Structure formats: C-alpha cells, structure tokens
Amino acid sequence: MIKHVTAMLLLAVIGGIFFTLYSGYAPDTELNTTASYYAENTAKDLGATNIVTAIIVTYRGLDTLGEVTVLFLAAAVVGLVLANSKVADANAHNRAPVGELLATGSRALVPLILLLGAYVFVNGHLTPGGGFQGGAIVASAMLLLLLANPVRRFSHRLIAVIESFSGLTYVLLGIAGLFWAGGFLDNRILPTGELGALFSAGAIPLIYSLIGLKVGAEFSSILSNLSETEEL
C-alpha cells in the first residue's frame, strides 16, 4: 500500500512538471536557425528532396553511425544473454507439419516484401522512408518465414556477413568523404545529380541502402535469436 502512495506521489510530481511545460508552451511561428539552414541549403548542397533523410545521413551522419552501433550492441547482447538457452536440435519440438497453403503463401509473399523493403530504402532521399523503415520491412519478411515455420533456422553466418559488410562499407564511404569531399560522411563523393532523380544526392542512396541492410540484418538476428530459445 505504501508503495502505491509513493508511486502516486512520484506521478503527481512528474505530472506537475509536464503541466508546467505544457501550459508554458508557445508554438514557434518561424523555423529556428538550424532548421531554416537545413530547409534552404539541403537541395542546393546535397541534392536530396527529403530533408529528414539529408539530416540523418549527411548533416548528422556521425550520430547515425553511432546509432547503428548501439543497435548492433543491443542485438549482440540479446545473442549473448540467450546463448545458453538455445535448443540444440531444431527438430526438438514435435510440431505438426506446416500446411501447404501457409508454406506456399509465405514463399510467394517473402520476395515481394523484400522488394518493397529495397524500394523503400533506395528511395529514401526522395520520398518518406529510408534505411530504418526498409530494414524493418526486410526483417518483417524474415518474421513471416518464422511465423509460417517456427522451427526454421536462419544462417547466422549469412546474417553476420551482411551485417559486417554493410557496416564496414558505411565507414569506408565515410572515410572517402574525408579525402574527396568536405568531411567524414560527406555525400558529395559522387555527383549530386539532378534534384528529384533516383540517382542523385551523391552517396545518400548508397549509404541509406547500407544502413537498411545493416538494420535488417540486426533485427533478423534479434528475431532468430529469440526464436531459437526453448519453451520453458
């Protein structure tokens, strides 16, 4: 009971802080300096039409590199924590065989979902979407495979190779920016092209595709690690 009262008191304090923040909030009418710099210079400097993508991949590219590292760490720790709980034999569960409809349906849908994922991350600099969303869509194709056949095992080696290849290439592209353009992760190592075309915005589509592959591989590794645990 005393715990409940303490929790309520704490919530009342937090609620009070939130109320002060809320009642003192006045919406901006003009963009602040940083935002208007991005609004005015993105198209001219980087050639990307989606300003959010330009910020994530180029203006704050180092933050994104850190972020995919954090995600990698999270995936690695999930694997480490669950390492001793793995089922040794994939056929340990005696489940009923997967139905024909489910097997065929998932086989027909998975390539389409992968294609949608690739579309989303290749077009990240033009339309809403990008590496993170595309990576999640790629991972949901893996999820569909797992749902259709729960004892399916993915090749951890393949996931690791895709993950480390895209991470390494991402960093190498960043270093190339140091030599041939303005700085680390500068996208102008390739021509910025015509505004709005698929092959434009320099290295942004390339870098975002690599981020998509990396994020997709990390999510897939989390999913497959969790699915390989045994039922308690």
Place this chain on the structure above:
Amino acid sequence: MSTLMIAMTLLFSATVLGAALMAIHTKSTPIAIIAAGLVSLIASILFLILAAPDVAMTEAAIGSGLTTFLFFFVLNRVRGGEHD
C-alpha cells in the same frame, strides 16, 4: 479542413489513451500486447496528421509490427509466468 483535422486529432488521441489504459489495466497479457501495438498504430496516424510521414512509417513498421511480434515470441516462451 481545419475543423475536420482537429476533430480527427481529438478522436485519435482519445483512442490512443483508451488503448493505453487498456494495455495497463487488462488482466490478460495477450490483450495488453495487442493494446500496446494499437497505441503505436494510432500514434503513427497522429504522426501523419502532424506532418511527419517518415516517423509515421517507422512507427508503423517497427513500433506496431516488430515490437508486437517480439512480445508474442517471448510470451510464448514464458507460458505460466504471465499471471505472476
């Protein structure tokens, strides 16, 4: 236009809050998971109203898709623990 947008925002906000209360208060854990997924899904519509299509896509794909299934994977593994 503007009145319609405000009405829609109010409606979706009420749905989000209702789903969140349900996620906290329901006795059954699968219902709580579904309600938490619903919070994310409706929040992604709110992001769309707030002119953030990038965030809406991410929230719909990750917040309401993958997270919900992660919860169900683990729930399936800890059968019996959900009522403690």
Place this chain on the structure above:
Amino acid sequence: MIVQIALATGFVLILIGFYGALTNRNLFRMIIAFTVANTGVHLVLVAVGYMDGRTAPILDAAVPVAEAASRIIDPVPQALVLTAIVIGLGITALMLAFAYKLYEKRQTLDISKFTELKW
C-alpha cells in the same frame, strides 16, 4: 490547436506508461508499460516540431526549393524521433531477453520474488 492536443496526449501517455511500470509487479507487463511511455515521448517530440499551416519537410511540386523555409515544419525533431524509435525496439528486445533469462532461472516473472539485492 493540433499541437496542443498532440502534446497533451503525449504527456498523458507518458504518465500512463509510468503508472503501469510502477504499479504492475509482473516484469512482462512493466516492459509493455515502458513501450507505451516510449510512444508518448515520441509524440511529444514530434508535436514540438509541428507548426500550423505548414507541410512535411519533403521538397516536391507543392513545396518549391525557394519557398522551403517558409513552407515546411522543423525537420530536426523528426530525425531525432526516427532514430529513437529504432533504438527503442533494440532496448525492448534486450529487456525481453533478460526477462526470459530471469524466468528460466526462477520460473517466475513477479519482481517481488526477486529479493537477492534487497537489504
């Protein structure tokens, strides 16, 4: 007006999430409550970047490059929230993995039964 509604919704979602995390004793339900609070934080951050009468930060026929600064909303909070959502899934997966491990060791998810660190 939309901003105020969305901000209030976000703040209330955070409070609901905290309430659930503080009052539930089942680890699994606490993690669900945390994801609700997480969504609330995202809603607050995106609402702060919104401005009435403006559109999404994507340049196209409706938003020509020359008028961009007066037509689009603040893109920085959106970029921030985008990364926060992705990290949020990583953190949730980590919490679930630890919950699984605890259940494997103790056959319970009730936090009041985990008393080793209590004095």
